[in-house]
Amino acid sequence: MKMFCAGQWQETSKTINVINPFDQSVIDTIPQGSGDDVLKAVSVLEQGARIMKSMTAYDRSLILQKASELMLERKDDFARTISLEEGKILAESQVEAIRSAEVIRLSGEEARRMTGEMIPLEGNAGGQNKLGFTLRVPCGIVAAITPFNFPLNLVCHKVGPAIAAGNAILIKPASDTPLSALKLTELLLEAGLPKEAIACITGPGGEIGRAICTDSRIRKISFTGSYEVGTQICEMAGLKKVTMELGSNSPVIIMDDADLEKAAMAVSMAGYANAGQVCISAQRILTSSAIKSDFVDLLKSKVDALHTGNQLEESTKIGPMVRESDATRVEQWVNNAVSQGARLVTGGTRQGAIYAPTILDNTKPEMQVEKDEIFGPAVALSYFDDIEHAIQMANNTTYGLSAGIFTQDLDRAMKFAREVESGNLHINWSSQWRADAMPYGGLKHSGTGKEGPKYAIQEMSEEKMVIMHLT
Numbered sequence: 001m002k003m004f005c006a007g008q009w010q011e012t013s014k015t016i017n018v019i020n021p022f023d024q025s026v027i028d029t030i031p032q033g034s035g036d037d038v039l040k041a042v043s044v045l046e047q048g049a050r051i052m053k054s055m056t057a058y059d060r061s062l063i064l065q066k067a068s069e070l071m072l073e074r075k076d077d078f079a080r081t082i083s084l085e086e087g088k089i090l091a092e093s094q095v096e097a098i099r100s101a102e103v104i105r106l107s108g109e110e111a112r113r114m115t116g117e118m119i120p121l122e123g124n125a126g127g128q129n130k131l132g133f134t135l136r137v138p139c140g141i142v143a144a145i146t147p148f149n150f151p152l153n154l155v156c157h158k159v160g161p162a163i164a165a166g167n168a169i170l171i172k173p174a175s176d177t178p179l180s181a182l183k184l185t186e187l188l189l190e191a192g193l194p195k196e197a198i199a200c201i202t203g204p205g206g207e208i209g210r211a212i213c214t215d216s217r218i219r220k221i222s223f224t225g226s227y228e229v230g231t232q233i234c235e236m237a238g239l240k241k242v243t244m245e246l247g248s249n250s251p252v253i254i255m256d257d258a259d260l261e262k263a264a265m266a267v268s269m270a271g272y273a274n275a276g277q278v279c280i281s282a283q284r285i286l287t288s289s290a291i292k293s294d295f296v297d298l299l300k301s302k303v304d305a306l307h308t309g310n311q312l313e314e315s316t317k318i319g320p321m322v323r324e325s326d327a328t329r330v331e332q333w334v335n336n337a338v339s340q341g342a343r344l345v346t347g348g349t350r351q352g353a354i355y356a357p358t359i360l361d362n363t364k365p366e367m368q369v370e371k372d373e374i375f376g377p378a379v380a381l382s383y384f385d386d387i388e389h390a391i392q393m394a395n396n397t398t399y400g401l402s403a404g405i406f407t408q409d410l411d412r413a414m415k416f417a418r419e420v421e422s423g424n425l426h427i428n429w430s431s432q433w434r435a436d437a438m439p440y441g442g443l444k445h446s447g448t449g450k451e452g453p454k455y456a457i458q459e460m461s462e463e464k465m466v467i468m469h470l471t
C-alpha cells in the first residue's frame, strides 16, 4: 500500500515488507517514510487544522458517524488485515474491528457534547460584575504514535477523538502492522474527512518519531507503546501536550475465598489472549498459599486446552507472536526463571513465532518474568499469606495499569481498590477488560493521561478562560 502524506497517496524509493508472522510470507509492502515526509505532511496539516477548526462539531460528528458505518460494513476485511499483519486469531480481530467502529461512533457522539463550563467568578473576592466561562478549542495538529498489538482499535482511540475535537491528525502506525491504519485513513477520506486534515506516515519510529516530536507545529502527541519509547518521546517533546499509554506487568490476586473456577477461567483468557500481547494481560498471579495446588491444577487444565496454530484457522486459540524475535525473548525469560528456581507447570516450548501457553510457579520478584513486562503467553504464579501481603506484592512494581482481585469479601475488595496503585481495578475479574467509553490510563511507569473518547477529547483540546468585565 502507499502512505498518505501531504494530501496524497505516495510511494517512496525505500520500502518495507509487511510479514505474516505465522509463516513469514510477505503480505504487502509499504513506504519507508522519513523525517522530510513528516515536514511535508505537517505543512499541509496546518491547512487541514484551519479547515477542521472552521467546521461545526455537528459536521465533524457526521463524518465520524459515516466512518463508523463504513467500518462495520467492512469489518470482515479489517479483521482479516489485522490477523494477517499482527498474528491475532480471527475471532479476536473481528471483535477488534467491531470495537473500532464503536470507538469512532462514540467519538462522533462526544463531538456534539464538547463544551466548557461556567466559572462562578462572583464567589471570589473582587469578582463582582464578572462573568466567566471556559471555551474548548482544538489543539491544532495532533500526532498519534501507535503500537502493533491493536493496530486498528488503538489508532481509532486517537484518531476519533482528535477529529471530534476539531484537530488535524498525523498517524505513525507501528512498522510491523501499518496496513489497518492505512485502510482506516482511506475510509476516513471516503467518509468526508478533508484530505488536508489527515496523514499516515509509515516506517520505523526513530527518524519519523524525532521529526514528529521536535516539530513545534505539532501541538499534541498521543502515544501508546512501551515505557522505554514513551520516555524518549517525552524527552524530545518539550512542552507539547502528551498522553502516554504505556506497558504493565499486571497483577491478579486470588484470595482464599475466591470462586476458583471463575478465577482460573479469567486468568486462562487474560494471560493468553492475543498471545499475551495485551497491555493489561494478567502477568503476576498472586495466589493465597491456602489454595495453592487447587488453583494451579485448575489453571493448568484450562491452559492446556488452548490450541496454538495458524491465526486464520477457527480451531486456533493462540496464534503467533508478532515477531519470532519476541517469541525467542519470552523463551529466554522463561528459561532464566526456571534456572533461578521457578517451576515450569506447562508450556515452555517454541515453534517459530508461536510460543506455547506457559505457566510458571514459585516465581520471585527479582525474576524478569515478574519484574518486567512479559508481553507474551506466560503467567508467573507466586504466593501470599494475607491481604496486606498481597497488596504489598501487587504494588511491588514500577508499573500501574490494571489489576484484578477475586474474593467474596466486600471489605477485602474495597481495600484492594483503595490501596493497589493502578489505573484500573477489577473486582472478581482479571486485569484484562476494557469498555471503550470508560476512562482508561495508567499510573507510575504505565503512563499519564486518559483515553476513552470523552476523556481523550479533553486531552486533545485546550481550555481557554473567558472573563467578561460587566459594568
Ligand code: NAD
Pocket (backbone or CB within 6 Å): 145, 146, 147, 148, 149, 150, 154, 172, 173, 174, 175, 203, 204, 205, 206, 208, 209, 210, 224, 225, 226, 227, 229, 230, 232, 233, 244, 245, 246, 247, 248, 278, 279, 280, 373, 375, 401, 442, 446, 447
Ligand atoms: P513500541 O514502544 O516499541 O512502539 C510503539 C510505537 O512507537 C511504534 O509506532 C514505533 O514505531 C514507535 N517508535 C519507536 N521508536 C520511536 C521513537 N524513538 N520515537 C517515536 N516513536 C517511536 O511498542 P510496541 O512494541 O509496538 O507495543 C508494545 C508496547 O505497547 C507494550 O509495552 C504494551 O504494554 C504497550 N501498550 C500499551 C497500551 C496502553 O493502553 N497502555 C496499549 C497497547 C500497548
